[in-house]
Amino acid sequence: MTGHTVRRPAAPRRMRIGLVEDDLSIRQKFARTIGQTDQFELWFESGSVQGALEWMAGCSAADWPEIWLVDLGLPDGSGLTVIREALATHARTHVLVISIFADDDAIIGALHAGAMGFIQKGDGDEALLEHLGNAMEGGAPISPRIAARLLASFKQSVPHGQGAAGYPDDRTEQHPPAxxxxxxxxxxxxxxxxxxxxxxxxxxxxxxxxxxxxxxxxxxxxxxxxxxxxxxxxxxxxxxxxxx
Structure with missing residues (x-):
């Protein structure tokens, strides 16, 4: 009886994650969470801007992480530098900011740099994996507290004398030119x-x-x-x- 080999479909490759975070305990926590899935794998980690840039310089296109998780407050500079370099090297990279607290300036700066989402470090394991999944599906994952900050900033930016829909209301004020x-x-x-x-x-x-x-x-x-x-x-x- 002649035998034959049964070819099973290859398992899909896990999405690679690049992590830039100076707090070792947080890096270890993220590594454990990501390592428990069959969808993602922690491909690279660093605690500094310089470490991330040096690794990027030697990384081939084939080995580039699909998602970057980047803290903004790093000991040797701003995470914005990492975000810009990651996107300048591979424009389709998904970049998510991880932060304990993000003020208006940090949020706007990260958006201008090309970040597509914001994750609070204390959101929990399930939320982290959900955010990563949303990013790979083309979404813009944002933690609820960050979303509240964005909404508040948007409301503050509505010109005086306009309602929420942009129409004039009865509170119109005239301001002298700056x-x-x-x-x-x-x-x-x-x-x-x-x-x-x-x-x-x-x-x-x-x-x-x-x-x-x-x-x-x-x-x-x-x-x-x-x-x-x-x-x-x-x-x-x-x-x-x-x-x-």
């Missing part, structure tokens, strides 16, 4: 519009961090705002940005 920005303030504003962190913007413009922050305070005062998102919204209305 003074023109100086050339350095415009350069700082342009950095903010491109998603640079304060440290990165200061380095790019070759000024101290304190000077960079001083210009930001001047911008806020002239525009009559109190946050980055409001400043960018007002500057776009006035067409003061080099890039919109």
């Amino acid at each position: 003074a023109d920005l100086t050339s350095r303030e415009r350069a700082v504003l342009d950095c903010l519009s491109q998603g640079y962190a304060y440290e990165e913007g200061a380095e790019l413009l070759q000024m101290s961090l304190n000077t960079f922050r001083h210009h930001i305070r001047g911008i806020y005062g002239k525009l009559g705002v109190h946050s980055r998102i409001d400043a960018l919204d007002e500057a776009r209305k006035r067409r003061w940005l080099h890039r919109s």
Whole structure:
């Protein structure tokens, strides 16, 4: 009797995860959670910007992670640098920000850098895997607390005198035009519009961090705002940005 080999379909390859997080305990927790699935595998991990960039430089396209989980507050720089480099190398990379707390500036900066979602570090194992699955399906996973921050920021950015749908209401107020920005303030504003962190913007413009922050305070005062998102919204209305 002649035998034959039964060929079973190969198991689908697990999606590769790149993790950049300086807290070792959190990296270990994520590694355990990801390792318990047959859908994902932790392909690379680092606790620093430099470590991530060095690994990226030597990684081939065939070995590139499909998803990156990136903390913004790293000991040697901003996670925005990692996000930009990951997307510049492979534009179809899915990048999710992991954070304990994200303020308005961090959220807007990450969105400008190309992040597609935000995960709170304390959301739990099931939520992490759900977020990863949503990302691979083309969604934009956002933790409920981060979503609340985005909604609040959006509401604050609705122009005075307009209702939620953008129509005039009876609270219309007339504000005097803001003074023109100086050339350095415009350069700082342009950095903010491109998603640079304060440290990165200061380095790019070759000024101290304190000077960079001083210009930001001047911008806020002239525009009559109190946050980055409001400043960018007002500057776009006035067409003061080099890039919109």
